[in-house]
Amino acid sequence: MSKKIVVLGAGTGGTIISNNLRRHLPDEWEITVIDRDNEHVYQPGMLFVPFDIQKVSTLTKPRKKYILPGVNFVIDEITRIDPEKREVKTNNQTFSYDFLVISTGCKIVPEENDGLMDAMGENAFTFYSLEGAELLRKKLKEFDGGKLVLNIAELPFKCPVAPIEFVFLADWYFKKRGIRNKVEIELVTPLNGAFTKPKASAVFGESAKEKNITITPKFELSEVNGKEKYIESIQGDRVTYDVLVSIPTTIGDEVISDSGIDDGIGYVPTHLNTLQALKHERIYVIGDATNVPTSKAGSVAHYEADVVVFNIMAEIHGIKPEEIYDGHSTCFIVYSKGTSSLIDFNYKIEPLPGKFPLPHMGPFSLLNETKANWYGKLGFEWLYWNVLLAGRHLGMPPTLVMAGKEVG
Ligand SMILES: Cc1cc2nc3c(=O)[nH]c(=O)nc-3n(C[C@H](O)[C@H](O)[C@H](O)COP(=O)(O)OP(=O)(O)OC[C@H]3O[C@@H](n4cnc5c(N)ncnc54)[C@H](O)[C@@H]3O)c2cc1C
Structure with a gap:
């Protein structure tokens, strides 16, 4: 009998779960993890690049170095997932599996936002890529006053706290440069406020007010006009800018939609608590590739990996997967x-x-x-x-712990 686990994507979630599975399973289980390249980016660091707190060159390390020797690491483009045949195709090979873990993440597609690509690099920027973060660093360095607008194009997007962090850091950065009084900072978001959760949103909103940062909620982006320097909403509202920092539309990887296993925007319909793919047996999903209603964040991928290792082990022993995951972030x-x-x-x-x-x-x-x-x-x-990344534990359960929290 074959004993094969294939993991798709060797980013945060894929690396953690491959190593974690290797630690828990005997050698007769072959574990393969596939990614299109050998460059693991520490994505949280991209927030710091525009403010000269961290350098782009420090953020990328070879994936292979962080994958345990007993895991088979393949560099190739994944092109098709066939749940019926239990097979995955890449440009060069076909892999069969007993269990599949999808951790292909999500990505920005600025070309999906009308007018954004025309303005990109001129007066529109993004820190959601290494190149974009570096370009923005150069732009902010020469910026000597005017209106800085951060716009979230659409929901869902990766790391829902990053926009609020960006505008807070912009406040700090321009104060440090002594030109804060010459810079207007505005966060324009499709959300009802600064964050997805109302109570935290109120707290962050208050801090934004203290920092003289404007928050414009419920703004659904229709177009970016780089020539006249404004963004317009579907409802026809306009916000002008001198520098636009965009978090463009975000989607799951094409391999998910090309394989016909997505929810319409490239995410895999996933059981909220077991993390099994809802429509397919022996497939689990972690990290940004799921459609579960919690943050698209590295911490989530880490907690989910623990749950999926537990559930794959359960299935191997003929036990039903447990509904453990609670959306912890x-x-x-x-x-x-x-x-x-x-x-x-x-x-x-x-x-x-x-x-x-x-x-x-x-x-x-x-x-x-x-x-x-x-x-x-x-x-x-x-x-x-x-x-x-090594799949080691910090002694914490993957689910929320109430001890220490002030309720009421
Ligand atoms: C600016 C920024 C700041 C952030 N800050 C934080 C933070 O402070 N805290 C936090 O918890 N999270 C943060 N995040 C989010 C966090 O980085 C992601 O949520 C996390 O990396 C998701 O892990 P993942 O494994 O799902 O996806 P990823 O780590 O993105 O990995 C997906 C992998 O799949 C591969 N892949 C996809 N499709 C294919 C294919 N067809 N063929 C081959 N390979 C493929 C990709 O190459 C990639 O390596 C931040 C993100 C950004 C952009």
């Missing part, structure tokens, strides 16, 4: 170079104040701007490369 929210907040929530429980991960003592404060949280955010990068 944990994110730092940088307020300035030197301070940060932190949120911890799941499908049902909104971010609450309190301490994390150690009840009552911290070290980190929830929904609160502190220096310790900033050091936590910085330290997280080391943890990412050296502990999390």
Whole structure:
């Protein structure tokens, strides 16, 4: 009998789960992980590049270095998933599987937003790619006043805290340069406020007000006009800008839609709690490739990987997968170079104040701007490369823990 697990995508989720599975399964189980290239990007670092806090050259490392020797790493373009035949095709090979894990993530498609590509590099930028983040760094360096607008084109998008972090950092950056009084900062979003969850959104909205940052909610982008420097909504509202920072439309990878297993925008319909593909047996989905209603964030991919390893092990032993995952997500929210907040929530429980991960003592404060949280955010990068990707555990369960949280 073949004993093969194939993992699609060797980004955050794919690397963690491949290594985690290798740690848990005997050698008779062959584990293969496939990605189109050998360049693993630490994506949270792209937020810091425009503000000269981090250099692009520090963000990419070889994927292979972070994949355990007992895992077969293949560099190839995945072109088709066939759930009936239990096969995956790449440009050069066909792989059969007993279990498949889809972790192909999501990507920005600026060409989907009318007018955006014409303005890109002139007065429109994005920090959601390495090249874009570097171009924006150069632009902000020479910017000596005017209106900076951050626009989220459409939902869903990756890392829902990144836009609010960007405008907070812009406030810090222009203060540091002594020109804050010459710069208007506006966040234009399709959401009802600064963030997806109402209570945290109110807290971030208050902080934005204190920093003299305008938030324009419920703005559904129709077009970018780079010549006249404005964005227009479907309802006909216009916001003018001097520099536009765009988070363009985001979709799942084409291989998901080309294989006919998507929800219409490239995400795999996924069971909220078992993380099984809803329509196909022996397929699990983690990270940004799922359609589950929690953040598209690295922390989510990490928590989900734990649950999927557990459920694949259960299936191997003939046991039904368990409905464990609760939408748990944990994110730092940088307020300035030197301070940060932190949120911890799941499908049902909104971010609450309190301490994390150690009840009552911290070290980190929830929904609160502190220096310790900033050091936590910085330290997280080391943890990412050296502990999390290796599929090691931090002694925390993948689901939300209420200890330390202030309820009511
Ligand atoms: C600016 C920014 C800041 C962020 N900040 C944070 C943060 O502070 N905290 C946090 O938790 N998260 C953050 N994130 C989000 C986080 O990086 C992602 O949610 C996380 O990487 C998702 O992991 P994933 O495995 O689902 O996808 P990815 O890590 O993107 O991996 C997907 C992989 O699949 C491969 N792939 C896709 N399709 C194919 C194909 N057809 N053939 C071959 N290979 C394929 C890709 O090459 C890629 O390597 C941030 C993201 C951005 C952009």
